[in-house]
Amino acid sequence: MAATTDLSAPPADLAALRTLLDGEHVEIRNLCRAWLSDADNAPRPDLPMEEHRTQVLKWARELADAGETARGFPVEFGGRGEVGGSIAGFETLAFGDLSLLVKCGVQFGLFGGAVLHLGTRKHHEAYLNDITSLRLPGCFAMTETGHGSNVQQLATAATYDAATGEFIISTPDAAARKDYIGNAARDGRMAAVFAQLIVGGEPRGVHALLVPLRDDDNNVLPGIRIEDCGSKLGLDGVDNGRIWFDDVRVPRDNLLDRYATVSEDGVYESAIENPTKRFFTMLGTLIQGRVSVCGASISATKVALTIAIRHAEARRQFGPPGEDEVVLLDYRTHQRRLLPALAKVYALHFAQEDVVARLHHVFTADAELDRERRELETLAAGLKAVATWHATATIQECREACGGMGYLKGNRFAALKADTDVFTTFEGDNTVLLQLAAKNLLTDFRDQLGELDPLGTAGFYAGQVFETVAERSAMREVLTRLADDLLPGRDDLQDLADREVQLELLRWRSSHIRSGVARRLKGGIDAGREPFAVLIDCQDHLIAAARAYVDCFVLERFAAAVDRCADPGSRVLLDRLCDLYALSTIEADRGWFQEHGRLSSTRSKAVIKAVNTLCAKLRPHAVGLVEALGVPETSLGDAAAVARAEPR
Numbered sequence: 001m002a003a004t005t006d007l008s009a010p011p012a013d014l015a016a017l018r019t020l021l022d023g024e025h026v027e028i029r030n031l032c033r034a035w036l037s038d039a040d041n042a043p044r045p046d047l048p049m050e051e052h053r054t055q056v057l058k059w060a061r062e063l064a065d066a067g068e069t070a071r072g073f074p075v076e077f078g079g080r081g082e083v084g085g086s087i088a089g090f091e092t093l094a095f096g097d098l099s100l101l102v103k104c105g106v107q108f109g110l111f112g113g114a115v116l117h118l119g120t121r122k123h124h125e126a127y128l129n130d131i132t133s134l135r136l137p138g139c140f141a142m143t144e145t146g147h148g149s150n151v152q153q154l155a156t157a158a159t160y161d162a163a164t165g166e167f168i169i170s171t172p173d174a175a176a177r178k179d180y181i182g183n184a185a186r187d188g189r190m191a192a193v194f195a196q197l198i199v200g201g202e203p204r205g206v207h208a209l210l211v212p213l214r215d216d217d218n219n220v221l222p223g224i225r226i227e228d229c230g231s232k233l234g235l236d237g238v239d240n241g242r243i244w245f246d247d248v249r250v251p252r253d254n255l256l257d258r259y260a261t262v263s264e265d266g267v268y269e270s271a272i273e274n275p276t277k278r279f280f281t282m283l284g285t286l287i288q289g290r291v292s293v294c295g296a297s298i299s300a301t302k303v304a305l306t307i308a309i310r311h312a313e314a315r316r317q318f319g320p321p322g323e324d325e326v327v328l329l330d331y332r333t334h335q336r337r338l339l340p341a342l343a344k345v346y347a348l349h350f351a352q353e354d355v356v357a358r359l360h361h362v363f364t365a366d367a368e369l370d371r372e373r374r375e376l377e378t379l380a381a382g383l384k385a386v387a388t389w390h391a392t393a394t395i396q397e398c399r400e401a402c403g404g405m406g407y408l409k410g411n412r413f414a415a416l417k418a419d420t421d422v423f424t425t426f427e428g429d430n431t432v433l434l435q436l437a438a439k440n441l442l443t444d445f446r447d448q449l450g451e452l453d454p455l456g457t458a459g460f461y462a463g464q465v466f467e468t469v470a471e472r473s474a475m476r477e478v479l480t481r482l483a484d485d486l487l488p489g490r491d492d493l494q495d496l497a498d499r500e501v502q503l504e505l506l507r508w509r510s511s512h513i514r515s516g517v518a519r520r521l522k523g524g525i526d527a528g529r530e531p532f533a534v535l536i537d538c539q540d541h542l543i544a545a546a547r548a549y550v551d552c553f554v555l556e557r558f559a560a561a562v563d564r565c566a567d568p569g570s571r572v573l574l575d576r577l578c579d580l581y582a583l584s585t586i587e588a589d590r591g592w593f594q595e596h597g598r599l600s601s602t603r604s605k606a607v608i609k610a611v612n613t614l615c616a617k618l619r620p621h622a623v624g625l626v627e628a629l630g631v632p633e634t635s636l637g638d639a640a641a642v643a644r645a646e647p648r
């Protein structure tokens with residue numbers, strides 16, 4: 001069976017495609033690729049847990065000694081102020097051992113990030129150099145056994161004792177122990193501990209404090225109890241642990257006091273009066289971890305697709321009688337399993353690039369960019385959920401696509417599956433994150449119509465402003481639908497290839513779902529129902545709104561990347577890949593589009609046909625498209641080597 005080749009398009013320049021993908025942070029990406037390409041730094045699937053942990057720490061120290069782990073920190077504290085560059089480096093490191101990645105994420109991103117963003121100059125001067133050089137290994141101790149997603153309800157207490165000028169950190173009950181904390185079981189000397197602050201007997205909400213855990217000889221300090229979480233589903237090179245505090249005293253200066261201070265005589269002050277707003281402002285500064293995990297999941301997906309597509313190009317099974325067996329990638333089912341996933345990983349790559357640029361802008365600007373920050377939070381939450389779920393699904397599909405070979409540890413799928421699994425949970429559980437994104441979207445929606453109560457959700461749940469939103473949006477939909485029904489040629493396959501048509505379908509779905517959920521929320525509240533109960537009723541709808549918003553954003557970013565691709569051949573190829581992303585996304589929800597009158601049954605079938613056609617057109621370019629992703633050979637494990645050796 002011959003693959004469908006496309007002779008009409010100019011040949012794609014894979015180097016140009018790689019340049020486009022690497023974007024402005026090409027230097028750091030290549031530096032990380034070079035480091036990963038050293039055989040000593042390749043993932044080692046057979047290491048026992050303790051040896052793995054030792055190896056990971058050694059690697060992390062090597063990177064720190066080379067100065068690479070300080071890159072995202074301010075220049076005055078030994079860094080280079082390259083927030084975006086540091087995330088690009090982190091993404092590239094995710095081609096390799098993911099325990100190393102997560103160890104670095106905890107130390108430099110979470111622990112270092114908490115000190116940088118929640119602390120003030122005295123903390124920066126005292127700790128940042130030691131953190132970025134890994135002289136002070138530390139933890140980010142937020143989650144407790146009792147509370148992971150709902151961190152406002154943490155129970156660890158930090159009670160101010162004005163007589164001694166100290167905070168007393170305590171774990172009041174079993175559910176309040178800190179749990180799953182990276183770096184705690186073995187290496188962490190200090191932790192940024194999130195606790196309910198109590199000053200003068202008054203609770204002030206969750207704040208972060210620096211609490212020493214171990215001395216310089218790594219002995220656990222008095223009043224601290226630490227337990228190893230032991231072996232996990234994956235990421236065994238990271239020493240996750242549980243921590244209890246038995247009235248541990250730390251100086252007043254250990255409060256990370258960017259957003260609130262406590263004076264020596266016990267007066268609490270914060271520029272942000274509303275405790276909920278204060279709490280979410282603090283959390284918002286830690287968004288970099290979420291964006292980083294999103295990028296890491298995209299990289300892990302690239303590794304899986306590179307292995308599976310190379311394998312599919314080399315492996316033969318079955319064929320017409322008397323002829324050669326057929327390579328797997330010539331089977332339509334195999335194309336269907338791998339190529340839309342490849343298109344989506346390209347799409348997510350460009351969307352992530354945009355989010356990283358926004359993050360860099362917000363965190364390096366002199367001004368407080370409230371609106372941009374809120375948009376960033378919405379996008380970071382939504383994209384992290386979509387990208388990590390894509391990783392989980394695609395890695396499994398790639399494993400199956402490699403058959404029995406995919407099951408062998410040496411080919412990386414075991415580690416990829418196990419290590420990325422938790423990406424859907426940490427840095428915010430995906431289902432919870434999508435609800436957060438949806439709530440932000442509803443606030444944005446009111447913004448656009450000039451109806452915003454700037455404090456957001458409080459006014460929203462009071463249900464006072466939705467009438468206008470709901471009515472206007474309903475009217476707009478009616479008008480759009482009338483206009484569309486008058487359009488000729490709606491059953492054409494042709495217009496599905498039009499980027500504007502694709503974008504319009506996704507935009508319409510996004511705005512329709514968003515206004516629909518707004519109406520439902522308002523209707524429930526108007527009917528006198530408890531807002532929380534109304535919210536629960538609408539949860540699935542909220543999640544759909546967030547997903548639709550992300551799909552639309554991702555397509556917009558992919559389309560923009562196609563437009564700026566300078567090499568004509570690569571541009572044609574990317575354009576098709578973008579079509580495949582758009583149409584396979586529409587195909588996945590074609591029931592919805594039909595239900596809402598946006599696709600006739602004929603047109604819906606045309607979408608299926610278009611996806612098949614695109615798979616066939618892209619099939620000859622599949623190996624080139626994964627080569628352009630630039631995954632180092634050392635990250636591909638044994639299966640890829642076998643695929644290279646197998647004759648066609």
Ligand SMILES: Cc1cc2nc3c(=O)[nH]c(=O)nc-3n(C[C@H](O)[C@H](O)[C@H](O)COP(=O)(O)OP(=O)(O)OC[C@H]3O[C@@H](n4cnc5c(N)ncnc54)[C@H](O)[C@@H]3O)c2cc1C
Pocket residue numbers: 106140141142143145146147148149150179180181182232235240422425426427428429430431432
């Ligand atoms: C390997 C690993 C490393 C970690 N490292 C750290 C670390 O270094 N520091 C740290 O502080 N924490 C860490 N964590 C903790 C992690 O951040 C939490 O596990 C995560 O936030 C989820 O919290 P939870 O486990 O309590 O799950 P829960 O919040 O109990 O969620 C369980 C399920 O309930 C669902 N759910 C919860 N609330 C809602 C709702 N309102 N509506 C609908 N569904 C809901 C969720 O979708 C989820 O499926 C780590 C966890 C793991 C597994």
